[in-house]
Amino acid sequence: MPDISKFRGSALRLVSPYASSLGLAPAIEQIAKTAVEREVDHRLPHEEIAELKALGVGSLRLPKDTGGAGASLSELFSVARDLAAADSNIAHAFRNHLWQVEAALRQPEHPFHAHVLALAAKGKTVGLSFADSDAIAAGAPSSKVLSRIEWDEALQAYRGSGQKVYATGNLYNDAFVGLAVESRENAVVQYVLDRGDGVDGEDDWGGFGQKLTGSGTAKFNAATIPAKQIYPQDPTPREGAAPWRFTFHQVYLTNCIAGVARRIALDAVDVLRARGRNFYHGEADHPAAEPVLQAHLGRVRAYAAAIEATIDRTIASLQQAWDSHGTAAEYDAVLAASLSAAEAKVVTDDLAPQLASWLIDLGSGSVVSRKGALDRHWRNIKVIASHNPRLYKERLLGQNLLTGRLPPTGAFF
Structure with a gap:
């Protein structure tokens, strides 16, 4: 039988040409090489995700003049698919952050979204903060915001407590975003909460697959939110705007x-x-x-x-x-x-x-x-x-x- 050990089908490659052009191929190939070891040993990919952040994966969609790669949506999904081929846990862990960037690119002048984009440009990623909802059915919109953040006069900052279930990627994120009623004016606001005291890093995800995504419950206990990181809500969508947002x-x-x-x-x-x-x-x-x-x-x-x-x-x-x-x-x-x-x-x-x-x-x-x-x-x-x-x-x-x-x-x- 001829020696076929050195041949590879011409149309079958782990890494796409676009990811290779960004210099991501060595990192993706190493992630693929070590995926089985992480799975068997249940080793969370903190180092691998940190390297990808440093390489700019979280800022791919940002314009080049603001620290990104100027990637199109198609190019973003191409890189994400390469990562999923290497280790689907790692690709999945980036989802919530990449969506927050996508939403921010729609209205970059809004201070909340400008903050998200600034974090992405620095190689940081954002996840989802605690959320209380009155919705009974899965996926149904809440009729009102129930989460609260309380003003701490001595600290001159807000504090918030709560949980986020199915908090995919939160173990690896640097900041968290959410909606809440703030106590001083009883107004609904958006906020950015930095990782620090009061942000639990425990992994309690018990799924039989995607074991390393940190998709369990994120817990926040009197986590601090600086007043400067409190922002108004997004404006009401224009009349006639498409209602499918997910x-x-x-x-x-x-x-x-x-x-x-x-x-x-x-x-x-x-x-x-x-x-x-x-x-x-x-x-x-x-x-x-x-x-x-x-x-x-x-x-x-x-x-x-x-x-x-x-x-x-x-x-x-x-x-x-x-x-x-x-x-x-x-x-x-x-x-x-x-x-x-x-x-x-x-x-x-x-x-x-x-x-x-x-x-x-x-x-x-x-x-x-x-x-x-x-x-x-x-x-x-x-x-x-x-x-x-x-x-x-x-x-x-x-x-x-x-x-x-x-x-x-x-x-x-």
């Missing part, structure tokens, strides 16, 4: 799963090459020369490529929605992006777990060791997908075709 979040999660699919395809090559012997009833002496396994590898590659193409279509739609902001085309473009995100999710959430299962089929008993942690791909896919179950998306897509029903305007769309 599409970025959903596209980001599906994009992470697409990254996992790419990693499965890459791992599939290594798995097949590493197998030492074939079954006696096979057609070839070595598994890499076995026609049925070669075909199976081809199927994995094709499905992974199809998943990436599907989310690329949605990212292009989201870019159009972004470009249309404030114009007469905004409503239709944002609606199209929301529906496209739902379509991509339905397809990706269905196909990606199959890929993870096929990877085990390709390796048979030689890849079931816990030390190899190949089962993490299925677990990570299912946990990411569970944020926003596809069954509800399928129903909405069907109803939209039949009756023209529009997506809900709360979270998840």
Whole structure:
């Protein structure tokens, strides 16, 4: 059999050309190399995320003259997918920060958003602060702000206490943002709370996948908020503005799963090459020369490529929605992006777990060791997908075709 150990398929790469052009390839490749070790040892990726911050991942979308890379949305998602292919925990941990930057770029003159952008330009990331809600159903908007921050006269600052459940990424963030009623004027305000005393760094996340994202409960106990970091609310959206404000979040999660699919395809090559012997009833002496396994590898590659193409279509739609902001085309473009995100999710959430299962089929008993942690791909896919179950998306897509029903305007769309 010819020596194929030095060859790699021309269309299968861990790191995209754009990430390589930014000098991110060495860091991403090292993250990929050590992903299994972190998974098995449950080592939180503090150092890896700190390095990515220093390399500018959190400021990619900022203009070059303000410390960023001037990346387009498509380029941002390309880097995020590379990170997800390397380690989906790390890509997922950046989601809330990258959304805050995205929101800030819409109104950079507002002092709250200017603060967020300034933090991003310094290589810092922001997460979500404590939040009390009267909403009963998951994702439903709250009818009023219940969280409070109290003025401390002696400290000449505010203090706030509370919890944030599903606080993905908070373990690694430098500051936290939220809405609260402040005690002096009983007004609803936005604020930026810096990491420090009163911010609990405990990891209590017990999910069977995405174990290193810190997606448990963030606790704040009399955390200090300087008066200068209290800001007015955002202005009321203009009349006719599109009401779907959470599409970025959903596209980001599906994009992470697409990254996992790419990693499965890459791992599939290594798995097949590493197998030492074939079954006696096979057609070839070595598994890499076995026609049925070669075909199976081809199927994995094709499905992974199809998943990436599907989310690329949605990212292009989201870019159009972004470009249309404030114009007469905004409503239709944002609606199209929301529906496209739902379509991509339905397809990706269905196909990606199959890929993870096929990877085990390709390796048979030689890849079931816990030390190899190949089962993490299925677990990570299912946990990411569970944020926003596809069954509800399928129903909405069907109803939209039949009756023209529009997506809900709360979270998840």
